[in-house]
Amino acid sequence: MSRSPRRHAEKASRGPAAFDPSKAEIEAAPPATFAEPGMALVDPLTQSELRPRANLVVRAFWGALGLLVSLGLALAAERFLADLFSRYQVLGWVGLGLLAIMSLALAVLIAREIVALLRLRQLARLQEAAALAFAADEIKAARVVAAELSELYAGRADLARARARFDADAPNVFDGAELIRLAERDLIGPLDLRARTLIAVSARRISIVTAVSPRALVDLAFVAFECVRLSRKIAQLYGGRPGFFGFWRLARAILGHLAITGGVALGDSLVQQLLGHGLAARLSARLGEGIINGLMTVRVGIAAMRTIRPMPFLTRNPPNVVEFMVELAKFTAAKEEPPAPTP
Amino acid sequence: MPKRPTTLLDELGIAAGNVLDAATGVFTPTLRLGVTGLSRAGKTIFITSLVNNLIEGGRLPLFAPLAEGRLIAARLAEQPDSGVPRFAYEKHLAALRAPTPAWPESTRRISQLRLELRYQSARWHAGFTGPQTLNLDIVDYPGEWLLDLPLLGKTFAEWSAEEFAAATAPPRDRLARPWLAITQSLDALAEASGPDAEILARAFTEYLLACRADEHALSTLPPGRFLMPGDLEGSPALTFAPLPAPQHPVRSSTLYAMLERRFEAYKSLVVRPFFRDHFARLDRQIVLVDALAALNAGPRAMADLESALAEILRAFRPGGANLLTGIFARRIDRILFAATKADHLHHTAHDRLENILDKLVDAAARRAKFAGAETRSLALAAIRATTEGTVDEDGETLPCIIGVPQKGEALDGVNYDGTTQIAFYPGDLPDFPGPLFDAGKTTSLKFLRFSPPTRDPATPGLPHIRLDRGLEFLIGDRMR
Numbered sequence: 081m082s083r084s085p086r087r088h089a090e091k092a093s094r095g096p097a098a099f100d101p102s103k104a105e106i107e108a109a110p111p112a113t114f115a116e117p118g119m120a121l122v123d124p125l126t127q128s129e130l131r132p133r134a135n136l137v138v139r140a141f142w143g144a145l146g147l148l149v150s151l152g153l154a155l156a157a158e159r160f161l162a163d164l165f166s167r168y169q170v171l172g173w174v175g176l177g178l179l180a181i182m183s184l185a186l187a188v189l190i191a192r193e194i195v196a197l198l199r200l201r202q203l204a205r206l207q208e209a210a211a212l213a214f215a216a217d218e219i220k221a222a223r224v225v226a227a228e229l230s231e232l233y234a235g236r237a238d239l240a241r242a243r244a245r246f247d248a249d250a251p252n253v254f255d256g257a258e259l260i261r262l263a264e265r266d267l268i269g270p271l272d273l274r275a276r277t278l279i280a281v282s283a284r285r286i287s288i289v290t291a292v293s294p295r296a297l298v299d300l301a302f303v304a305f306e307c308v309r310l311s312r313k314i315a316q317l318y319g320g321r322p323g324f325f326g327f328w329r330l331a332r333a334i335l336g337h338l339a340i341t342g343g344v345a346l347g348d349s350l351v352q353q354l355l356g357h358g359l360a361a362r363l364s365a366r367l368g369e370g371i372i373n374g375l376m377t378v379r380v381g382i383a384a385m386r387t388i389r390p391m392p393f394l395t396r397n398p399p400n401v402v403e404f405m406v407e408l409a410k411f412t413a414a415k416e417e418p419p420a421p422t423p
Numbered sequence: 424m425p426k427r428p429t430t431l432l433d434e435l436g437i438a439a440g441n442v443l444d445a446a447t448g449v450f451t452p453t454l455r456l457g458v459t460g461l462s463r464a465g466k467t468i469f470i471t472s473l474v475n476n477l478i479e480g481g482r483l484p485l486f487a488p489l490a491e492g493r494l495i496a497a498r499l500a501e502q503p504d505s506g507v508p509r510f511a512y513e514k515h516l517a518a519l520r521a522p523t524p525a526w527p528e529s530t531r532r533i534s535q536l537r538l539e540l541r542y543q544s545a546r547w548h549a550g551f552t553g554p555q556t557l558n559l560d561i562v563d564y565p566g567e568w569l570l571d572l573p574l575l576g577k578t579f580a581e582w583s584a585e586e587f588a589a590a591t592a593p594p595r596d597r598l599a600r601p602w603l604a605i606t607q608s609l610d611a612l613a614e615a616s617g618p619d620a621e622i623l624a625r626a627f628t629e630y631l632l633a634c635r636a637d638e639h640a641l642s643t644l645p646p647g648r649f650l651m652p653g654d655l656e657g658s659p660a661l662t663f664a665p666l667p668a669p670q671h672p673v674r675s676s677t678l679y680a681m682l683e684r685r686f687e688a689y690k691s692l693v694v695r696p697f698f699r700d701h702f703a704r705l706d707r708q709i710v711l712v713d714a715l716a717a718l719n720a721g722p723r724a725m726a727d728l729e730s731a732l733a734e735i736l737r738a739f740r741p742g743g744a745n746l747l748t749g750i751f752a753r754r755i756d757r758i759l760f761a762a763t764k765a766d767h768l769h770h771t772a773h774d775r776l777e778n779i780l781d782k783l784v785d786a787a788a789r790r791a792k793f794a795g796a797e798t799r800s801l802a803l804a805a806i807r808a809t810t811e812g813t814v815d816e817d818g819e820t821l822p823c824i825i826g827v828p829q830k831g832e833a834l835d836g837v838n839y840d841g842t843t844q845i846a847f848y849p850g851d852l853p854d855f856p857g858p859l860f861d862a863g864k865t866t867s868l869k870f871l872r873f874s875p876p877t878r879d880p881a882t883p884g885l886p887h888i889r890l891d892r893g894l895e896f897l898i899g900d901r902m903r
Binding site for chain 1: 835868
């Protein structure tokens with residue numbers, strides 16, 4: 081395997097030397113921030129969909145509008161409080177207290193939103209850095225990615241064992257691409273399995289609800305609700321805890337992803353569409369619709385997985401709709417088992 | 424076009440052997456892994472570490488069957504060929520695991536070891552078959568013997584001419600002087616006599632030994648049994664030397680004719696059976712190359728190593744695997760070129776070591792690829808004897824390795840006693856390997872030999888660098 085030769089500063093080559101080992105700095109853990117990768121990712125397809133991409137004018141519009149509304153609200157609150165104080169002194173104090181509590185809670189909420197947004201941004205950065213380290217086969221960059229991934233899952237009891245194994249193995253790997261492969265297999269692999277389970281369960285639930293629901297509007301609402309729930313769950317699983325605004329960004333990324341991959345998915349699942357409209361629909365029209373809705377959920381779930389996963393599918397196969405067909409067929413059994421993963 | 428190294432009869436024998444192997448391997452597939460390399464390249468250590476890590480379930484995160492938990496167990500199985508000595512795994516491991524660890528003895532003859540790997544396949548049909556077994560036959564033989572394989576395609580006259588031509592280039596010309604003097608004092612057309620042949624052979628052997636010594640570290644030194652005689656020491660088949668070709672046909676009683684007969688006997692009694700019984704029956708091949716020793720000795724040793732590897736690799740039978748023809752003709756479908764002793768360098772220099780290796784095996788790798796075999800180059804250390812660190816010196820940060828140099832190693836007038844630990848910086852490998860082969864340029868590189876690591880009871884298996892990647896390439900695809 082040929083690897084890119086590392087660029088070295090122009091200098092005379094140095095000769096051999098021996099030192100006292102006490103002088104040697106034993107190499108410690110890599111820095112916790114990203115090293116400059118040296119080259120920018122210009123490929124829009126490898127750029128993470130989680131990155132905010134609003135343009136300046138749109139931002140200015142929303143920012144100014146937000147400020148205006150807050151000003152109005154502040155003015156209204158001030159008037160309202162003044163009113164209260166003028167009627168009854170006590171009522172005024174109660175109102176002030178309530179306002180204080182509300183603003184405090186609001187501050188906490190905002191702080192949580194900011195943390196959630198930062199977390200999404202970190203995931204986006206990780207995705208790009210992992211892809212770059214894998215492509216360039218750079219051990220330094222890969223070690224930074226590995227350290228940050230391990231750090232991301234530090235508080236997770238379900239990954240404790242996998243993480244311990246990974247942290248023990250990682251220092252003995254000296255190739256960037258191989259380290260990324262190891263991280264994907266050991267750290268992300270178990271999460272992938274659970275994400276598949278979540279998707280399969282959701283899809284099956286939707287199929288059943290669609291098949292038995294009395295009105296089309298009911299199952300439409302349920303599909304929307306279930307898709308939102310599935311996306312949130314998958315995001316939580318991979319370490320993004322999206323709040324309200326975070327979820328909007330996530331939803332936008334997922335929809336964007338569906339739009340990009342929609343054409344591909346159409347061709348890839350034409351057979352299933354035929355099956356949904358054909359075979360199952362012959363048996364029962366509702367059954368066919370159930371399968372179609374289930375498949376749509378699967379596609380949303382896969383899009384959510386690809387969007388929020390801390391690294392793109394680099395060395396493992398991404399899940400595809402076909403794998404979940406079997407699950408969908410099991411209408412009766414509501415066992416929560418993951419479908420067989422592709423190696 | 425060089426002559427084929429085998430006769431039609433050999434080919435029939437090889438095909439018959441392969442059919443037999445295929446028949447017995449229907450239920451339990453066997454993979455024959457050839458471990459080759461010139462002497463002191465680290466074959467024994469590689470096999471010991473490989474077997475040890477598989478048996479003890481060592482740290483092999485990049486070897487998928489073990490890391491994915493599909494490898495159930497590995498154990499040493501009974502020797503498949505009764506005629507071939509067993510690889511002394513236990514003895515070698517004991518040397519490495521001793522209170523004061525020592526490197527095991529080097530390979531002196533062919534040996535073999537069968538490892539039985541029990542694993543669960545991840546394929547869709549694995550559920551029907553349950554756990555499967557793969558026999559891994561590891562074949563180890565002295566690197567010197569490999570140098571004989573090209574002799575199969577040469578006549579005595581051709582070989583003699585090559586030897587005399589090689590002896591004119593420095594540094595060989597100086598070393599060859601005593602042997603050439605004796606050759607000239609003898610009359611090749613005189614009546615054959617045993618003592619004359621012995622004198623000649625001894626002088627020739629001494630010349631070869633001098634070439635191999637550390638300060639020259641030359642590699643292209645056939646016939647291999649002269650350096651590593653095994654059990655044939657002193658037999659007529661090993662008592663010959665090159666002679667200048669006479670102008671006209673000679674009578675069968677002359678010295679020249681006798682040595683020619685012995686050369687042919689050497690080919691048919693020593694080289695061809697080895698080729699037929701072992702070398703032509705391999706499925707996978709790892710070629711270990713000790714580039715560091717050659718780098719120590721300078722550009723001439725590098726160029727010599729390059730030509731020796733080219734000679735050896737010409738004997739391989741690479742090719743894609745085919746279900747039908749595979750029954751008759753075994754082809755090596757994967758070749759791993761490994762630059763050993765990568766632990767003697769900081770990992771930031773491994774890329775450049777791999778570049779050097781790529782240049783050394785370039786021709787062979789291209790030929791193998793053309794024939795349909797997969798090849799890969801890796802810098803690896805079957806046993807990792809050092810740790811890594813950095814030293815700040817005059818405002819420069821030097822990437823160092825930390826370890827205990829072996830007794831007798833010396834640097835800048837300091838002799839090491841085999842107990843002191845040092846942080847060692849071997850010098851910069853160049854980004855492009857070209858100058859290393861150029862006899863006009865000098866490079867300031869020095870690689871010390873390090874003592875084996877002491878045992879770390881917390882981790883199973885011997886420590887290594889990239890052994891798992893090599894293993895994944897060599898046998899991983901057969902255990903999916």
